[in-house]
C-alpha cells in the first residue's frame with residue numbers, strides 16, 4: 001500500500017465518530033489523536049494515508065478536484081452537490097431520511113408555496129418532478145424553525161428519530177430519499193490507485 005499513498009476527505013461532525021469506528025473495525029489505520037486535535041490534516045502512523053478533515057458538504061468538492069482520492073459523504077450531500085465522483089460503497093452508517101415536513105393539517109398556501117431547506121437543489125428538483133412550483137429558501141440549520149415562525153409552508157430536511165419534528169410540533173408528509181453514508185472516490189484516483197482502493201473496499205465490506 002506504501003507506493004499508493006491515499007488521501008481521504010473525512011467529514012467533521014456526527015459522521016466522523018462512526019466512520020472512525022468502522023475504519024478501526026476493518027483493521028484500517030486511523031491517525032493518532034484524531035479525536036482530540038484541531039489539526040485539519042493528519043497522517044496515519046504507517047504514513048500510508050492522509051486524512052483531510054472537512055465540512056460534510058465540502059467533501060465531494062475535495063474528491064472531485066482530486067485533492068482527496070477518497071471521501072466519506074452522506075447520500076444527502078451527494079444528491080445536493082451533484083459532484084462528479086464515483087460512489088464505491090454504502091457504509092450503512094448515519095442512516096436517516098430526507099423528508100418533507102410541516103405543521104400538521106396545514107396545506108401549502110398560494111400559487112408559490114415556500115419551502116425551507118439546507119438542500120435547495122434537492123428540494124427544487126423534487127417539487128419540479130412533482131409538477132409543483134415552489135419558492136425554495138435556503139437555510140443553514142435549525143430548518144424546523146421555518147414553518148413555526150411562519151417563514152415557509154414546508155421544509156425539506158433530515159429526519160432520523162423524528163424527535164426534532166415532534167418537539168417542534170411538526171409532522172413528516174413525504175419521504176424523498178433514504179440516506180446513509182457512502183465511500184466515494186475521485187474518478188482518476190480510482191483507476192490510478194486501484195490496488196490500494198480495492199483493498200480498503202474489501203476490508204470495509206467485511207465489517208459493514
Ligand SMILES: Nc1ncnc2c1ncn2[C@@H]1O[C@H](COP(=O)(O)OP(=O)(O)OP(=O)(O)O)[C@@H](O)[C@H]1O
Pocket residue numbers: 011012013014015055056057073074075076077094095096141158159160161179180181
Ligand atoms: N439526525 C441525524 N441522524 C443521522 N444522520 C444524520 C442526521 N443528521 C444528518 N445526518 C447525516 O450526517 C451527515 C452529517 O451531518 P452533520 O450534522 O455532521 O453535518 P452538518 O449539519 O452539515 O454539519 P455542519 O452544520 O457542521 O456543516 C449528513 O450529511 C447526513 O447524511
Ligand SMILES: O=P(O)(O)OC[C@H]1O[C@H](OP(=O)(O)OP(=O)(O)O)[C@H](O)[C@@H]1O
Pocket residue numbers: 140141142143144157158159160161162163164165
Ligand atoms: O429526527 P432527529 O433524530 O431529531 O434528527 C433530525 C435532525 O438532525 C439534523 O439536525 P442537526 O442536529 O444536524 O442540526 P442542524 O439543524 O443545525 O442541521 C436534522 O437537520 C434534523 O434537524
